[in-house]
Amino acid sequence: MTHDDIATQAAADFQAQFGRPADGVWSAPGRVNLIGEHTDYNEGFVLPFAIDRRTWAAVGLRDDNTARVTSTFSDDEAEVELATVGPDSLDGWSAYPLGIAWALGQNGVDLAEQRGFDAHISSDVPVGAGLSSSAAIEGAIVLALDERWQLGLDRPTLARVGQLAENEAVGAPTGIMDQSASLLGRRDSAVFLDCRSLRSEIVDLGFADAGLAIVIIDTKVSHSHATGGYAARRASCEAGAAALGVESLRDVGVADLDRAREVMDDETFRRVRHVVTENARVLATVRALRESGPLAIGEILDASHVSMRDDFEISVPQLDLAVVEAREAGAIGARMTGGGFGGAAIALTPIELVDQVTVRVSDAFERAGFTAPEIFTVTPSDGAKREF
Known part of the structure; x- marks a missing residue:
């Protein structure tokens, strides 16, 4: 299937799961780290790039405070109340998308006042391969919620939200590289990230021109x-x-x-x-x-x-x-x-x-x-x- 086909299928699956159309479909890529391993949480330098393997999230707001998530890679459906969501109430794969909602709450969003959401997730990023399937889930969900909740956060902030979700909701003590690559990546380029200042530059890779x-x-x-x-x-x-x-x-x-x-x-x-x-x-x-x-x-x-x-x-x-x-x-x-x-x-x-x-x-x-x-x-x- 092409990526357009997968996005269309994600919307159809959302309709089948939740009985209504999605508000939209958002996607985020996995990443390859060209070089700079275990330097990010040491406030060092990394050079990742986003890849043409992605995760898609079909998302629709609800009229209550409930969040529900389903996926193509698990039979489990997870459901929480946003007003009470926290790391202790999350486990398994759903901790990635639902942890994003919690992390937005830690960033000043009043979750008790937000409309809940349904989300259906599909992906062609290999799980467990070191290509950051987790950051791809986080990137797609955080971009969708930022838009639908009309938060207006910039992408470096969204990356920090993703990192907080991974660190606290999932329990993985990772740095900010993966989320930054997934949110800031650009075609034919790498993201040169200073993990102390969080300043980033786009660096041309030139792989295709060099054969x-x-x-x-x-x-x-x-x-x-x-x-x-x-x-x-x-x-x-x-x-x-x-x-x-x-x-x-x-x-x-x-x-x-x-x-x-x-x-x-x-x-x-x-x-x-x-x-x-x-x-x-x-x-x-x-x-x-x-x-x-x-x-x-x-x-x-x-x-x-x-x-x-x-x-x-x-x-x-x-x-x-x-x-x-x-x-x-x-x-x-x-x-x-x-x-x-x-x-x-x-x-x-x-x-x-x-x-x-x-x-x-x-x-x-x-x-x-x-x-x-x-x-x-x-x-x-x-x-x-x-x-x-």
Whole structure:
């Protein structure tokens, strides 16, 4: 189905579920993080881009204070009263859309005075692949509610609302990168985000002009940011910042790493080293894209994966195999993307070698006895929008 077909189907499904037409259909994309992993909650730099895999939300206001949500990926229907909604009353997939309503309430919206809503959600963003299916849900819902409740919030504010929902309603201690990419993305470009100031710039990627494609290798090893590994890494970063007497690891440079080694244990040091050097790699990637183009960033992507594998220890054997085999098949650079402990790798690949990369990685997974990966290309795309 085309994206227009999916949007039309979402409206039809809403009619079937709720017995009335939707007010409209809104969509938001998943994202690929080109580089800058686990830097966002350390107030550092990230460089994600929105992708041509999206989530659609057909939404219609109600005449009472009730919110109901359904989806194509779950048989469960969730229902809450907006006046009393809170993190303790939310669980499962519905915590993402309903958590947005709660987070808007935390942003000054009087939920008791708002009309409730029905929402039906569909998506072609793979779940658990590290492509931020969660932020896509949040982006579509927050854009719809901002419009239908006539809130007039700007997109950086909507991104902060999405992050609050993910942190508190879902319980995943993520930074603001995913929501920012989903809401601020632009076709053929990446979002260069300073996670301290929340200032963003659009950086041209130039992949198509350079004859390059981004290949996604979904390992099918599902991950969850709400589980312990992600939270433990964040705690290590906070401990490292405290040991150095700084507000966050954003305040630590590569030149400070010798001192860092002296004041913390080896594991914490390696966590800190990843974040510090990853910030430097983001800046180097932006500079290379602007000065030399995308053919110049392959080695930086490779170095990022090594750092995540060895220092931050968030890779898994499937991701490591995907990266090695993609590079051997002709990708100019490859790395795992997303929070880690599963999910997907990306490979920046000459267009004429995409099939070669696909075959080689698939064969390697089969020989290793791993579940067959899903391999596809993505295109940098526009952010959240109203479809109709």
